Amino acid sequence: MTRHSSSADMAAWVARRAIGGSGSTARELVEFDHADLGYGKRRIVADLSLALCSGDHLAIVGPNGSGKTTMLKALLGILRPMSGTVRRHADVRFGYVPQRQYVDEAYPFTSLEIALMGRYPLLGVFARPSRRDREAVMQCLDHVGIADLAVRAYRELSGGQKQRVLIARALAAKPNVLVLDEPTNDMDLGSEQAIMELVRHLRLVDGLTVVMVSHLLNVVANYAETLVILQDGARVAGRAEDVLSSENLSRTYGIPVQVADLAGRRVVVPGGSYE
């Protein structure tokens, strides 16, 4: 399994940013401009203005039904805004990693066969994957640390292994934006940490822009640069270091919330007293 050194990854990211320019001159890949998002006549997210810049890690956090998936679909171009606009840069290539629960395990596929589907958008209408496609996909499986699981049945893998297969599939079409929907759901602490470190590596070393949907604020608190919190119709958005304050979160969630640093990690603790 590939081990990712956080300090080495950070050094690579800083170097790339120095070459490519500061955060303020980073390219805007997707821009929401006063966009209302919803289905039919039902508006779920109102008046959203947000820019996804290259190299960013944008986290969208909120409970079920808050509009996270709606925002994601609008970002990907699957859902048109009810009003306002969602502009995507011509160069944007998405690699989408769905929620594991929506991947149908009744189908008898191996890890390689599933990851190979990531190459389908690159193939012609009647074309089938070639040996070159298989080799490219094996490299992706190796990159995420599971080349040895290529011929194993997907449904027999652990949650963390399945997540890596889905990430490898997303990488197969050489995206520049990796979009992950609840990638650490139903995982133990070790697997959760491993997946998040993999995502960090893909961003800092491989230069991918990351968009991640989660309902776990504690998971994203140490990785996101930009944060959108959706809660009970309210929305807080901004740089993570600004959004992640005890005052902000207490107001957003309506309960006392403490944000603290523990052993070099940001932690969010609900309850307790907050002045």
Add this chain to the structure above:
Amino acid sequence: MSEMLGSEFMRTALITGLIVGAACAYFGVHVVLRRIVFVGAALAQVSSAGVGLALLLGLNPSVTALVLTVGGVAAFSVQVRDRKHAQESLIGVGYAVASALAVLFVAKSAQGEAHLLDVLSGNILTVAPGQLWWAAGVCLVAMALHALFHKQLLFSAFDPDTAQASGFNVGFWDIFFFVLLGVVVAVAMRLAGTLLVFAYLVLPGITGLMLSRHLNGIYTIAVGAATIATVAGLYLSYTMDLPTGPAIAACSFVLLLVAWVISKFRQ
């Protein structure tokens, strides 16, 4: 067996069963994987209602059955699109209504209820060679189209969210699959009857899924199981004077039981 194959109608019945069985078994793998077994049953009843309507109005039964089935496809495909909320109740309504209409149409037609079973359900022992070759052509074209667009159909069924995010028109490919399925069911039903078509759609596919972990292997086993069941069922029907369709369906079930035992033994 050679005596059985000596008569032309038995040879035609055998070829009919082999072709209809192979096509239904092939599509049946996806009917089972997509969890739309009930839709397959409902489509067979809609096709039956189409035959009844044609007899009532003096239209061509095969064409009417085909048109109605493809029309039913559009309605059912919308229902199964939203996986989170299974619309089984609506498909059930379609099944019940189509079954009732089939009987009512024929009851009011010139042939009357006396010929209800034969007219509605088809019987592979009464297939004319001309009907067979037309049906064979349709089934082969449907299977070829499915094979041609295999990756689009598979991706859209297996992971519609990612397929859509990857630029595939999932709604189109769903309808495409249902149209192919509807055409095969409509054509097969005219020759083999609703019971046998439903058995061909479901049992061989499950047999293949039990015995193989790879899609090509599953297809091969499903088609093989349909073939063996057809030959065995026809033979039993001929020698023991049993109804043909149910005999083939029973043989198909026996093969499924054998597959189940083998799969348990492997575990």
